[in-house]
Amino acid sequence: MISENIVHFAHILRAAGMPIGPDRVLAAMAAVECVGLDRRDDVHAALGAVMLDRHEQQVLFDAAFDAFWRDPKLLEQLMFQLLPRITGRGDKPRAPRTNRLADALAAPPVVQPPNPANNTARQELQFDTHFTFSDDERLQHADFETMTADEFALAQRLAEQLPLPVMPMRRRRYERSPRGRIDLRATLLRMARQPHTLSPAFTQPRTEWPAIVVLLDVSGSMERYARLLLHYVHGLARRHMHVHTFTFGTRLTNITRCLKDRDPDVALKLADEQVTDWKGGTRIASCLDDFNRLWARRVLGSNAAVLLMTDGLDRDDRGDLADAAARLRRAAHQIVWLNPLLRFEGFEPRAAGVRALLPHVDRFLPVHNLASLADLARVLRAGGVAPFSLLNQTH
Amino acid sequence: MTDADRAPFVLPTSVDAVVSLLAAQDYVCDRQLATALFLSLKLSRPLFLEGEPGVGKTELAKTLAKAMQAMLLRVQCYEGLDIAQTAYEWNVARQMMEIRLAEAAHEVDRDHLAHTLYSKAMLIERPLLQALTQPRSPVLLIDELDRADEPFDAFLLEVLAENQITIPEYGTVRAVAPPITIITSNRTREIHDALKRRCLYHWVDFPDVERELDIVRRKAPGASDRLYVQVVEFVQRMRTLDLFKAPGVAETIDWTNALMALNAIRLDPATVQDTLGVLLKYQDDIAKLRAGDTAKLLDELRARALLEP
Numbered sequence: 001m002i003s004e005n006i007v008h009f010a011h012i013l014r015a016a017g018m019p020i021g022p023d024r025v026l027a028a029m030a031a032v033e034c035v036g037l038d039r040r041d042d043v044h045a046a047l048g049a050v051m052l053d054r055h056e057q058q059v060l061f062d063a064a065f066d067a068f069w070r071d072p073k074l075l076e077q078l079m080f081q082l083l084p085r086i087t088g089r090g091d092k093p094r095a096p097r098t099n100r101l102a103d104a105l106a107a108p109p110v111v112q113p114p115n116p117a118n119n120t121a122r123q124e125l126q127f128d129t130h131f132t133f134s135d136d137e138r139l140q141h142a143d144f145e146t147m148t149a150d151e152f153a154l155a156q157r158l159a160e161q162l163p164l165p166v167m168p169m170r171r172r173r174y175e176r177s178p179r180g181r182i183d184l185r186a187t188l189l190r191m192a193r194q195p196h197t198l199s200p201a202f203t204q205p206r207t208e209w210p211a212i213v214v215l216l217d218v219s220g221s222m223e224r225y226a227r228l229l230l231h232y233v234h235g236l237a238r239r240h241m242h243v244h245t246f247t248f249g250t251r252l253t254n255i256t257r258c259l260k261d262r263d264p265d266v267a268l269k270l271a272d273e274q275v276t277d278w279k280g281g282t283r284i285a286s287c288l289d290d291f292n293r294l295w296a297r298r299v300l301g302s303n304a305a306v307l308l309m310t311d312g313l314d315r316d317d318r319g320d321l322a323d324a325a326a327r328l329r330r331a332a333h334q335i336v337w338l339n340p341l342l343r344f345e346g347f348e349p350r351a352a353g354v355r356a357l358l359p360h361v362d363r364f365l366p367v368h369n370l371a372s373l374a375d376l377a378r379v380l381r382a383g384g385v386a387p388f389s390l391l392n393q394t395h
Numbered sequence: 396m397t398d399a400d401r402a403p404f405v406l407p408t409s410v411d412a413v414v415s416l417l418a419a420q421d422y423v424c425d426r427q428l429a430t431a432l433f434l435s436l437k438l439s440r441p442l443f444l445e446g447e448p449g450v451g452k453t454e455l456a457k458t459l460a461k462a463m464q465a466m467l468l469r470v471q472c473y474e475g476l477d478i479a480q481t482a483y484e485w486n487v488a489r490q491m492m493e494i495r496l497a498e499a500a501h502e503v504d505r506d507h508l509a510h511t512l513y514s515k516a517m518l519i520e521r522p523l524l525q526a527l528t529q530p531r532s533p534v535l536l537i538d539e540l541d542r543a544d545e546p547f548d549a550f551l552l553e554v555l556a557e558n559q560i561t562i563p564e565y566g567t568v569r570a571v572a573p574p575i576t577i578i579t580s581n582r583t584r585e586i587h588d589a590l591k592r593r594c595l596y597h598w599v600d601f602p603d604v605e606r607e608l609d610i611v612r613r614k615a616p617g618a619s620d621r622l623y624v625q626v627v628e629f630v631q632r633m634r635t636l637d638l639f640k641a642p643g644v645a646e647t648i649d650w651t652n653a654l655m656a657l658n659a660i661r662l663d664p665a666t667v668q669d670t671l672g673v674l675l676k677y678q679d680d681i682a683k684l685r686a687g688d689t690a691k692l693l694d695e696l697r698a699r700a701l702l703e704p
Contacts, residue, residue, distance in 0.1 A: 019588070021592075023592070024592075027438070027440075030438055031434050031438065034433070034434055034437045034438065035410060035430060035433065035434065039410075041426060041427070042410055042426070042430050044427075045426065045427040045430035045431060046430055046431075046434055048427070048431075048596075048597075049430065049431040049434055049435075049595040049596060049597055050434070050595060050596075052596045052598075053588065053591050053592075053596060054445075054585070054591075054596075055445060055582075055598040058598060171474070171475060171544070172474050172475025173474075173475045173477065173544065173546065174477075184487040185479075185484075185485055185487065188485065188487055188490050188491070188512070189564070191491075191494055192490075192494075192508065192509050192512050192513075196498075292639075293637075293639055297581075297582075297583050298582055298583060298584065298585070299584070301541060301542075301583030301584040302474065302544060302583075302584055327679075
């Protein structure tokens with residue numbers, strides 16, 4: 001009887017989005033058997049120890065436990081009302097009808113004679129037409145258009161070829177190499193195979209890409225670029241394992257899990273649902289401060305690099321942007337600032353927000369008139385500028 | 396081998412037994428943690444403890460080892476930690492000598508040489524391998540796993556799930572007596588799900604007032620009852636402030652000791668200001684408290700008649 005209840009309980013937690021496989025159900029049964037059914041709090045603790053994975057799940061688990069061990073039927077109804085939109089890991093969210101599918105189903109295009117100049121012109125033209133947002137939708141949500149087939153192909157190609165915006169760093173782990181420090185264990189293995197020869201094996205410190213934390217501004221002034229930059233970040237996350245993504249406008253939102261979906265359209269749709277402050281105001285200082293307090297220690301632990309995507313136009317009168325940026329600089333290994341809102345070549349950092357941020361940034365990637373992924377690619381290949389040269393200009 | 400080594404391992408038979416076992420060693424834990432620990436012993440699964448620094452995660456492993464009279468093996472994690480430092484290492488110097496000797500004696504029989512080169516005698520055992528070769532279950536503490544890099548997580552999977560280590564040149568070493576494994580993390584990065592799945596999970600929270608009082612009385616004996624209450628209430632209120640890093644239980648104990656060393660019999664603004672560095676480790680937090688929050692907290696204590704006016 002109790003085992004049936006546990007299966008049922010696990011099923012409900014799974015429906016609420018917690019990853020509870022059959023192995024955990026079995027472990028839960030063993031656990032409850034061990035502690036017995038005499039005390040409710042023991043059963044609660046036992047199930048918690050087996051079924052939980054991270055601290056954030058505790059609230060949901062507690063609520064579910066309280067309701068379930070009173071009346072399982074009631075819980076089901078409750079969950080149904082409370083969690084209409086949360087989906088489990090197994091069931092895929094319904095994919096939005098994609099432009100890619102439409103493209104694929106359409107008649108094959110007439111093959112043009114190979115003419116490179118003509119080709120690129122056509123491509124850019126297409127991107128422009130797809131870079132519009134519908135304003136009549138819900139105010140708070142972005143409602144991204146799905147990608148076209150061409151855009152998708154280009155995004156994939158760029159994601160593979162583009163240099164990462166951050167610098168690689170030397171780790172304290174060693175790897176085999178043609179020269180460097182002698183690796184005694186490997187050398188010995190060689191000697192054991194060929195006792196009469198001595199051919200030393202070498203190791204050297206491994207160079208790796210740091211984990212990347214993306215802080216993406218989704219406020220009104222950045223609206224035009226949100227979709228494009230999210231596509232870029234999605235590509236980055238697909239190629240590079242350790243990417244944490246946060247959006248900020250008036251509040252900070254972690255959308256890392258949303259972007260884990262392989263399909264860019266599904267990923268962006270999930271992110272859109274998660275973020276509630278699209279196209280709103282900007283409070284860079286408060287959001288950076290929140291990040292510093294709540295997340296910095298959790299995601300910047302292993303010398304991560306911060307990729308800041310914002311125009312630096314702060315409308316926050318409560319926080320101190322320079323302070324927050326300085327603290328961020330102390331916690332992060334490097335900060336790269338991608339600013340897509342520079343409309344003219346002779347940039348001078350006049351806005352207060354920009355002036356506050358610049359001294360704490362390691363690399364500055366200014367973009368003039370960012371309209372497509374191709375533009376972004378050009379900027380990333382060029383490599384950016386040192387922020388100090390800009391600050392000195394105005395003095 | 397002493398008698399204690401040979402004595403059969405007595406596992407606590409109930410959650411209450413775990414609570415009293417730890418209490419006998421002056422470790423006060425809540426029932427939830429005791430249940431998780433009891434299950435981990437009973438089901439022989441590793442216990443994964445996460446929580447803020449200074450809430451007694453490492454202390455639990457130490458206390459458990461003491462209470463069960465088991466050997467404590469500790470792996471302190473850091474970036475770049477590898478097998479040679481945690482599991483085993485070949486004694487390369489001896490191996491080299493072996494080769495030279497074989498050469499000098501003109502007795503190079505490859506099979507025999509390979510066999511002697513990679514025998515158990517040539518292995519240097521590090522904590523993880525030691526944990527598997529003890530005749531009696533030791534307590535294996537893998538401390539601050541979040542500080543190690545991810546490749547190390549993957550390496551731990553085999554040890555945690557199967558209680559064995561595979562050494563390519565030698566073979567698989569299986570546990571004689573499965574170790575009691577406790578893993579701690581301060582959550583400076585997310586540990587991989589595959590590893591968590593093999594463990595029992597428990598989030599160690601800050602204790603409530605009564606439990607913290609009990610802990611401080613046991614760990615920092617000698618102060619007056621009134622001071623204990625004031626200290627604990629003050630720290631508990633402090634944790635509700637918007638601080639960058641809230642003080643842990645370890646800090647409360649340190650602070651009580653510091654106050655006793657200064658011969659303070661009750662909290663007063665000057666002493667609190669002077670000793671804030673014991674409780675708070677970030678300059679911003681200290682500045683915030685100095686700027687006026689200390690006075691506010693002390694006023695609150697006074698209002699609740701815990702502090703003389």
